Amino acid sequence: MKSLLKVMLILGAIFASTFILGRVLGILTVENVQFWLEQAQTVDPLYVIGTVVLLLFIDLFVAVPTLTIMILAGYFLGFPAGAATAFTGSAMAAFAGYGLSRKWGDRAIGFLIKDEKQRTELEEAFYRNGPVMITLSRAAPIVTEVTACMAGATRMPFWRYVLFFSISTLPYVLIATYAGSISSLENPKPAIFGMLFLYLSLWIGWFLFRRSQGMTKRV
Template identity: 65%
Template sequence: MKPLLKVMVVLTLIFASTFILGRVLGILTVENVRWLLEEAQQVDPTYVIAAVILLLFIDLFVAVPTLTITLLAGYFLGFPLGMASALTGTTLAVLGGYWISQRYGDRALGFLVKDEEERSKMAQAFARSGPAMIMLARSAPMIPEVTACMAGVTRMPLLRYLVFYALGTVPYVGIAAYAGSISTLNDPKPAIFAALGLYATLWIGWFVYQRVEAKNKRSNQYS
């Protein structure tokens, strides 16, 4: 499990560095994203769709406020179209991470975990724990991209990855986009409550998962 945690921590730090850099430089802040979508709406609603998809895809390279963009997608585009746009963008981002890691991740993995047996154990550990991580990844920024990269570098079958990704992401995006669609500038409470509820649900899921994992480890030690 240690090699798995080591690689995930390194990936998280890499994505976190892009988040910090973006905040320091004032790139893709909540205010900037909202302004961009407002400008796109004034020109042509189609541009809003393209902007949402592009912004969420860029999340693979530079951390962006994913939940805010999804809420705004619902606000500007309405529920079905806003959800579809946000889901397209998030899916393209994780598929990009999966493909890049599958194709080019072996060199980086060999540098971080030099022992071949340890790399094999890492892949086995992710095969066991990865599904829960993928489903609950939306509980924190950068974790969806981290788990996508881990799935790619450990050669998790793409269809298997997408099933767990969909189980965690489709409800998340749907609820956020719907909440955005029924919110207004004068009444943002649906969006606020949806954001709080989503994070609360996912964090409870992480807590339950950690308790179950700890219980299983104790059972294995005494068996």
């Protein structure tokens, strides 16, 4: 488990550095995202769809405010169009991360973890805990991308990854975009309450997961 956490923390640090860089450069801020979507809306709603999909896809390479983008997708496109668009962009990023890591991830893990026994233990640990990690990955930024890469690198069957990714992401997208669709600049409360509900539910899930892990170890 230690090797798994080590690799995931390193991956998380890499993704986090892209987020910090984007904030420092002032590129991928919430204000900029909203401005781009507003400009796209003035041209054609299809441009909004393309912008949302592109922003969520590049989240694999440069961390973006994912939940905000999903809420804005609901605001600009309505429901369910915003939900379909947001899910498409998120799935493209996740599946690309899985595919790239399945092809080259074992080399990266071999570079970080030299001992073959520890690499085997890492794969076994993700096999046991990966489904829950993927399911609860929306609880915090970056974790979704990290678990996508770990699923590919450890050769989790693609259908299995898609199943748990969908269980994690589909309700998240539906709630976020619906909250955005019934929100406005004058009444942002639905979006705020939607964000709080999502994070509270996922954090409770992580708490229960960690508690069950601790109980299992004691047994």
